[in-house]
Amino acid sequence: MLKKWFSRKKNTDTMIKLTDEVSAILRKIIITLVILLVCSQAALQNHAVRHWLTGVDQREGVRLN
DSSP states (O other): OHHHHHHHHHHHHHHHHHHHHHHHHHHHHHHHHHHHHHHHHHHTTSHHHHHHHOSHHHHTTOOOO
16 A cells, blocks of 8 residues: 555656646746737837738728629
């Protein structure tokens, strides 16, 4: 019984380490995506960049049919 308890503790410790590593990776991914979102929104405030990236401003006010 004691051996089984130690085995569970080891599995629990391994699982905690794994979830900590995954959480750290996910946190880095989320921070990177938020930074990219802010940068892209800031870039779209510039008329030249917005004109280069999107075609919506060129078609604004033009009837499609």
